[in-house]
Amino acid sequence: MNIIECTIKMRREAQANYANLSQTVAGKDLKRLFAMLAAAEDEHIDNLRGINDQFKLSAATENRLSDSVCVYNPLIDLRNPGKALRNDPDAYIHLLKEEEDTIEFFDRLATEAETETMKKVCLAAAEKERDYLQMVENIYSFAEDPRTYLEWGEFSNLRTL
Numbered sequence: 001m002n003i004i005e006c007t008i009k010m011r012r013e014a015q016a017n018y019a020n021l022s023q024t025v026a027g028k029d030l031k032r033l034f035a036m037l038a039a040a041e042d043e044h045i046d047n048l049r050g051i052n053d054q055f056k057l058s059a060a061t062e063n064r065l066s067d068s069v070c071v072y073n074p075l076i077d078l079r080n081p082g083k084a085l086r087n088d089p090d091a092y093i094h095l096l097k098e099e100e101d102t103i104e105f106f107d108r109l110a111t112e113a114e115t116e117t118m119k120k121v122c123l124a125a126a127e128k129e130r131d132y133l134q135m136v137e138n139i140y141s142f143a144e145d146p147r148t149y150l151e152w153g154e155f156s157n158l159r160t161l
Contacts, residue, residue, distance in 0.1 A: 004051050004052045
């Protein structure tokens with residue numbers, strides 16, 4: 001399996017994880033956030049497939065990866081995600097960290113690539129991951145906006161909303 005197929009496989013696992021989290025976490029806000037992230041993975045997987053098509057990568061590409069390497073390892077404890085996230089309103093920070101690590105991984109691979117094609121593939125993948133990171137941040141901002149307001153007594157907001 002080439003690097004993009006490996007990434008797609010891991011993204012499918014992440015999508016299943018987000019769908020599972022949306023069912024197990026407490027609180028409607030976290031449920032909605034993880035459901036939106038699961039849906040966003042579909043678009044990201046399509047973007048990664050575009051890289052595969054653009055560079056005409058196949059399973060026999062020179063930089064094959066073992067299936068054992070292509071395993072999604074989330075930072076959130078999967079044994080009991082509800083408990084791990086029950087009182088964590090900023091659970092998305094775990095996802096941001098995972099995404100930043102992925103971007104760093106592809107950037108490092110690009111600098112270490114032995115062929116020009118692999119370097120271009122890794123740079124394209126890193127760019128798609130940056131786009132996805134921006135999407136995750138936008139989703140969180142969208143989900144968080146209803147609870148974001150300025151409360152200042154000086155301008156007649158003497159009672160909390």
